[in-house]
Amino acid sequence: MINSKTFLQFDASRVPSPCFVVDEVAVENNLKVLDYVQQQSGAKILLALKAFSMYSLAPLVGKYLHGTCASGLHEARLGHEEFTTGKAGKGEVHTFSAAYTEKDLVEILKISDHVVFNSFGQWQRFQPLIQTAKAQRPELEFGLRVNPLHSEGAEPIYDPCAPGSRLGIPYPEFAEKSLDGITGIHFHTLCEQAFEPLARTLDEVEKHFADILPKLKWVNFGGGHHITKPDYNVEGLIERIKAFQAKYDVQVYLEPGEAIAIHSGVLVSEVLDLTFNTMNLAILDSSATCHMPDTIEMPYRAEIIGAGEKDELAHTYRLGGQTCLAGDVMGDYSFAQPLQIGQRLMFDDMSHYTMVKTTTFNGIGLPSIALWNSQTDELRVVKEFGYDNFKSRL
Secondary structure (H helix, E strand, O other): OOOOHHHHHOOHHHOOOOEEEEEHHHHHHHHHHHHHHHHHHOOEEEEEOOOOOOHHHHHHHHHHOOEEEEOOHHHHHHHHHHOOEEOOEEOEEEEEOOOOOHHHHHHHHHHOOEEEEOOHHHHHHOHHHHHHHHHHOOOOEEEEEEEOOOOOOOOHHHOOOOOOOOOOEEHHHHOOOOOOOOOEEEOOOOOOEOHHHHHHHHHHHHHHOOOOHHHOOEEEOOOOEOOOOOOOOHHHHHHHHHHHHHHHOOEEEEOOOHHHHOOOEEEEEEEEEEEEOOOEEEEEOOOHHHHOOHHHHOOOOOOEOOOEOOOOOOEEEEEEOOOOOOOOEEEEEEEOOOOOOOOEEEEEOOOOOOHHHOOOHHHOOOOEEEEEOOOOOOEEEEEOOOHHHHHOOO
16 A cells, blocks of 8 residues: 555656655644644654654744654754754754763753663763753753563564663662652653554553652653554543643653654655566665665565555566665565666655665665655755765765
């Protein structure tokens, strides 16, 4: 099923290839859903830059959300420099890292509004820096990431609560620990999931942190919430947030990434060559390993507009990239007509966790980035890459 439906009529020849094309109307529709959750529940929602960092849309994001969350210094800087406005005025910057270097933390403390630590060890080790920063910026808030030891993820690689996970402080570690200076806790246990897994996770959080929650100012529910997916239980989420905030007198934050960008973009790719080895093969100017790594890591099969499953339509091809990696393969797809060299294809739902993960392995060029408005048909290429982008990384 094609999710980015506004692209069904998009002419792929209008952009360079390969190219990520994002429909700003679709992004705004997602943002409106998230803003509805904010208005009805009182929660504050942040953009998770790890999933979608397209800062050319920062003014649009700022109309609806309260800021950004970062996984380290560079994302924090991007949030601070580009996403400077939020729904309440200034765009907040929240930063969490599995571990900070002293050098990075010095800078992070200057530009973040919330800084969340992953261990009591780092929280204690960096107290001199923390106290200096707090004296200079009294509004600075500090939190700890908790691990409720409750797994909802189907894939261990994406499960922060799997046994042996390095993410979050397991709740037994809180026994007899001082929380002086801590104003909130953060948990992130989901990955592109519905409301029900969150509800079960919250039950565990409330059970294991019952003595801590009433002492806090805020609780961050993390990301992984598929709030803008059509079948998501939005009203259930709203009611649970309202009840949680009322019970503990805290401010709830959520920080979805994919929910902001799902169903809003495609990756345009061109057929470079057609070959045969026990089946029809097509080599594209895009790459699974360089441009669509989640199709290998997750793994999952990205849909192509106008294509079908293997053998569903008359002509089946295995599509692969230009790199030397034998597994640089997008999958097997069928088409009503034979593919032609120079033909453009559009991979569906390629906005989130794509642009942020691209690499130049094998010297393969990075896809251009374009912004399209499906209502006005205005199209703008906002970024193109070349040799210098490859060389400068080395």
